[in-house]
Amino acid sequence: MMPETQTRNAPEKAVIIRTLGLEKSYGMGDATTYALRGIATTIFRSEFIAVMGPSGSGKSTFFNMIGALDAPTRGRILIDEVDVAQLSAVELAFLRCQKIGYIFQSYNLIRYMTALENVTVPMTFAGVVPEEARRRGLELLALVGLKDRWGHRPIEMSGGQQQRVAIARSMSNNPKILLADEPTANLDFKTGQDILEILQRINRERGVTIVCSTHDHRLLNVCDRIMWIRDGLVERVESRENIRIKLGNMGGET
Amino acid sequence: MKAIIAQSQVALGPARGIQLALSGMSYRMFRSAVTIAILALATAFLVHMLVYGLLAGQTERNAYAELSRLRGFGEQITRLARADSAPRIVSTLALGQPARLAEYQRWAKRDVGEFARGRAVAERLARVRQSLTELPPTAQAVLIGDLTPDELLESLREPATLARFNKKLADLQLGAAAVNQPELVQLVTLEMGSLQQLTTAIATGHQEAVRGFSLKFPNRTAEVVAAEPPADWGISLSSLGFSRDGNLAELADFARNARDERTISELLLEADVRSSVARELNLLPKDVDLQTTLAYALRAEHAEWLAGVLAQLNAPKHLNGPRIQAIAEVFKHRARLEEILGDRVPSADGGFLGLPERLRWLVLLSFLVCVVGVANAMLMSVTERFTEIATIKCLGAMDGFVMMLFVFEAAIQGVIGGVLGLVLGLLLAALRGAAEYGALFFSIGEIGGQLLLGMLFSFVVGVLLAALAAVGPSWVAARLSPMEAMRVE
Numbered sequence: 131m132m133p134e135t136q137t138r139n140a141p142e143k144a145v146i147i148r149t150l151g152l153e154k155s156y157g158m159g160d161a162t163t164y165a166l167r168g169i170a171t172t173i174f175r176s177e178f179i180a181v182m183g184p185s186g187s188g189k190s191t192f193f194n195m196i197g198a199l200d201a202p203t204r205g206r207i208l209i210d211e212v213d214v215a216q217l218s219a220v221e222l223a224f225l226r227c228q229k230i231g232y233i234f235q236s237y238n239l240i241r242y243m244t245a246l247e248n249v250t251v252p253m254t255f256a257g258v259v260p261e262e263a264r265r266r267g268l269e270l271l272a273l274v275g276l277k278d279r280w281g282h283r284p285i286e287m288s289g290g291q292q293q294r295v296a297i298a299r300s301m302s303n304n305p306k307i308l309l310a311d312e313p314t315a316n317l318d319f320k321t322g323q324d325i326l327e328i329l330q331r332i333n334r335e336r337g338v339t340i341v342c343s344t345h346d347h348r349l350l351n352v353c354d355r356i357m358w359i360r361d362g363l364v365e366r367v368e369s370r371e372n373i374r375i376k377l378g379n380m381g382g383e384t
Numbered sequence: 385m386k387a388i389i390a391q392s393q394v395a396l397g398p399a400r401g402i403q404l405a406l407s408g409m410s411y412r413m414f415r416s417a418v419t420i421a422i423l424a425l426a427t428a429f430l431v432h433m434l435v436y437g438l439l440a441g442q443t444e445r446n447a448y449a450e451l452s453r454l455r456g457f458g459e460q461i462t463r464l465a466r467a468d469s470a471p472r473i474v475s476t477l478a479l480g481q482p483a484r485l486a487e488y489q490r491w492a493k494r495d496v497g498e499f500a501r502g503r504a505v506a507e508r509l510a511r512v513r514q515s516l517t518e519l520p521p522t523a524q525a526v527l528i529g530d531l532t533p534d535e536l537l538e539s540l541r542e543p544a545t546l547a548r549f550n551k552k553l554a555d556l557q558l559g560a561a562a563v564n565q566p567e568l569v570q571l572v573t574l575e576m577g578s579l580q581q582l583t584t585a586i587a588t589g590h591q592e593a594v595r596g597f598s599l600k601f602p603n604r605t606a607e608v609v610a611a612e613p614p615a616d617w618g619i620s621l622s623s624l625g626f627s628r629d630g631n632l633a634e635l636a637d638f639a640r641n642a643r644d645e646r647t648i649s650e651l652l653l654e655a656d657v658r659s660s661v662a663r664e665l666n667l668l669p670k671d672v673d674l675q676t677t678l679a680y681a682l683r684a685e686h687a688e689w690l691a692g693v694l695a696q697l698n699a700p701k702h703l704n705g706p707r708i709q710a711i712a713e714v715f716k717h718r719a720r721l722e723e724i725l726g727d728r729v730p731s732a733d734g735g736f737l738g739l740p741e742r743l744r745w746l747v748l749l750s751f752l753v754c755v756v757g758v759a760n761a762m763l764m765s766v767t768e769r770f771t772e773i774a775t776i777k778c779l780g781a782m783d784g785f786v787m788m789l790f791v792f793e794a795a796i797q798g799v800i801g802g803v804l805g806l807v808l809g810l811l812l813a814a815l816r817g818a819a820e821y822g823a824l825f826f827s828i829g830e831i832g833g834q835l836l837l838g839m840l841f842s843f844v845v846g847v848l849l850a851a852l853a854a855v856g857p858s859w860v861a862a863r864l865s866p867m868e869a870m871r872v873e
Binding site for chain 2: 194255256
């Protein structure tokens with residue numbers, strides 16, 4: 131994964147996710163409701179992009195699409211220049227297992243597994259032998275600062291710790307993309323800060339592309355770009371340098 | 385790499401799947417316990433039905449066989465006691481059995497030489513009979529006509545008929561080999577008469593002997609004959625159908641018991657005995673009967689007491705305590721057999737593994753309920769794990785793996801439920817059988833194989849039920865969209 135850090139500062143950024151005229155509608159005829167109305171966007175390799183938007187804006191739908199969890203009604207999603215719609219079930223499972231790491235708002239750790247077992251589940255699916263999985267799992271737990279708690283179950287950990295385990299799990303097969311769905315929404319101010327720092331570190335040190343949906347304005351301090359979604363359309367995309375100036379208006383915006 | 389993930393999920397799948405299913409179950413102990421309990425109950429129900437049905441059928445068949453044997457003895461004794469038994473015995477006698485020679489000899493009051501000659505004649509008679517049947521058909525038509533060989537030989541004892549027969553024989557020119565004419569003539573003119581005399585003598589002697597015995601023991605011929613068969617009486621008995629030698633000892637035993645039971649019931653009619661038994665048993669004298677008395681005499685000290693009471697009334701000497709106790713036990717055994725069967729005749733074929741027709745619907749219905757119950761429990765298990773399932777799908781699990789996870793869970797529950805149900809069902813069947821039939825129930829004998837088959841069948845059905853019930857919920861789980869993982873409760 132390290133070579134990707136070198137491309138970060140290259141003038142021509144490599145594209146990792148591209149969507150073309152992405153539409154998603156539910157129902158038929160007059161009752162059709164649109165969640166997405168044609169999103170065309172590009173996400174570059176190794177960037178940290180925040181997706182913001184009010185509830186019902188289609189943010190979650192967009193997220194499911196680029197995570198290859200849902201199929202669009204119209205339009206295309208290209209991940210690493212591969213059309214997701216063309217993938218077979220096995221290839222989709224491969225994509226979810228190896229290329230994308232998911233971080234959820236409610237952590238979604240498996241209740242009856244220890245931290246280490248949780249982290250190594252995706253490695254099992256990837257065919258990593260148990261000893262290797264254990265070694266890498268402990269490494270990842272060390273990365274999120276929970277090496278000592280490897281034998282604890284989710285119920286024995288705080289929300290912040292659970293989310294850190296979830297981050298370690300999302301990293302278990304060295305994915306190129308991390309999709310974080312409101313990772314700090316269930317956490318208090320301080321722990322949310324810790325989570326964001328870990329995400330930023332992963333982005334900076336490992337060159338992992340991070341797409342993070344959020345309402346958390348602190349995220350604006352760590353991300354490279356912000357994508358605003360409203361009524362199923364991309365309202366605007368701004369880079370962080372620009373947003374800093376407008377920070378005063380943020381409260382009214384979201 | 386893509387091939388690896390598909391392969392690894394198959395290769396690592398089962399072990400990891402079982403592990404996941406087990407740890408998942410341990411975490412949802414209560415729900416698993418409910419599923420297992422439902423399966424165990426259904427399996428137990430089936431095991432109980434099958435095992436109990438098989439053993440009950442076997443017990444009734446055993447009881448029926450034994451009771452038929454005992455009733456058969458009773459009938460034989462009755463037959464022997466009938467007034468016309470002596471002539472019947474004689475009429476069924478047959479000659480030419482060396483083993484019985486001594487007995488015939490005693491009845492006929494003849495010497496050994498006479499019997500030897502009788503046998504020689506009988507053999508010659510057989511030879512002539514044989515040669516007559518071997519004649520060519522045309523010769524048979526001329527010589528014998530419509531008669532049987534025996535009727536022909538009988539008719540040839542008339543000199544005129546014999547002469548005509550000889551003439552026909554000469555006309556046919558069959559040659560000396562076909563019919564030995566001098567032997568035939570000698571046989572019909574001299575020897576057949578003496579053989580008949582001998583047979584008559586034996587029959588008369590036997591008849592007299594039987595009659596004499598009947599006179600000596602009026603009204604009880606059969607019991608006495610059967611209970612203490614004198615060496616001479618073997619043929620008399622076997623001619624009445626007691627041809628199986630092994631049965632004689634048993635029959636004698638039966639007859640002895642019948643005689644002693646009768647003696648006791650006769651003695652119970654005596655006022656003295658009746659009143660003392662009534663006092664001892666706390667009954668009214670009119671309620672004292674053989675059954676209550678013998679039931680009381682099942683215990684050794686009570687039997688001794690009864691023997692003492694009977695001894696005051698010139699009861700036969702052999703009616704001591706142990707003997708009375710033994711009679712009481714036999715009586716109880718027979719009463720138990722009668723009670724089990726009543727007037728029913730158990731069918732030899734009990735249907736599938738002894739499961740009666742009317743119970744089959746009940747079993748089927750109970751399985752339906754079980755499947756619904758287990759499917760419901762599994763569906764709940766799937767529903768409350770939507771997030772977990774969706775999450776592992778996000779982490780790269782394929783539909784097949786998720787399906788396998790739930791099928792394994794169901795299978796593990798099925799096996800545990802099956803084993804528990806097997807134990808429970810056997811226990812129930814044993815308890816019910818013991819209550820219904822007592823110790824008779826546990827004579828497994830030749831149906832052991834069927835029992836094992838029944839148990840195996842129940843177990844397999846239990847596991848299959850779990851698998852069947854798991855199909856729907858597992859399918860739901862496998863088809864679940866990974867998007868569910870993003871949902872926030």
